[in-house]
Amino acid sequence: MAREVTLETLAAAWADGGLVVDVREADEYAAGHVPGARLMPLSTVLDRCSELPADQRVYVICASGNRSKTATDWMCSRGVDAYSVAGGTRGWADGGRPLAAGYHERTA
Numbered sequence: 664m665a666r667e668v669t670l671e672t673l674a675a676a677w678a679d680g681g682l683v684v685d686v687r688e689a690d691e692y693a694a695g696h697v698p699g700a701r702l703m704p705l706s707t708v709l710d711r712c713s714e715l716p717a718d719q720r721v722y723v724i725c726a727s728g729n730r731s732k733t734a735t736d737w738m739c740s741r742g743v744d745a746y747s748v749a750g751g752t753r754g755w756a757d758g759g760r761p762l763a764a765g766y767h768e769r770t771a
Contacts, residue, residue: 665732665747666739670758673697673722673748683722684715684745686734687752695762697724697755702766708734712741720744727751 668676677683683700685692692702703711705725715721721738723745725731731747738745748755756762 665735666745667728667732667735667749668722668746670748670750670754670760672746673724673755674758674760676720676722681722682716682719683724683748684734685752686723686725686730689766691726693765695756695764696752698761698763700724700763703734705730705734708737712738712743715743715745717742717744720746722746722748724748724755725751727753 677697683697684703685696685700686703686705686708688704721743723731723735728747728749728751735745735747
């Protein structure tokens with residue numbers, strides 16, 4: 664069962680440079696995402712887990728929280744310290760938090 668954090672927890676971690684991974688499809692990501700989030704569509708997570716740091720918490724987000732739970736379970740099974748974000752990108756935006764559009768990702 665996926666570990667979950669609140670949008671408030673994500674907001675604090677994001678402000679401190681935390682790693683956010685968006686598991687939605689590219690078109691959803693381009694339409695609006697947490698600024699700096701790394702795009703990793705759910706269908707690619709199993710093959711790309713090795714790209715994620717083993718020594719850093721990863722915040723996994725999707726539209727509402729369903730895909731991120733699946734991705735979080737997969738990541739955790741491969742040694743990633745991953746947490747699903749309850750409420751997802753919709754909740755992030757509904758809370759008045761910033762969104763970025765296009766394919767700009769934080770590098771690091």
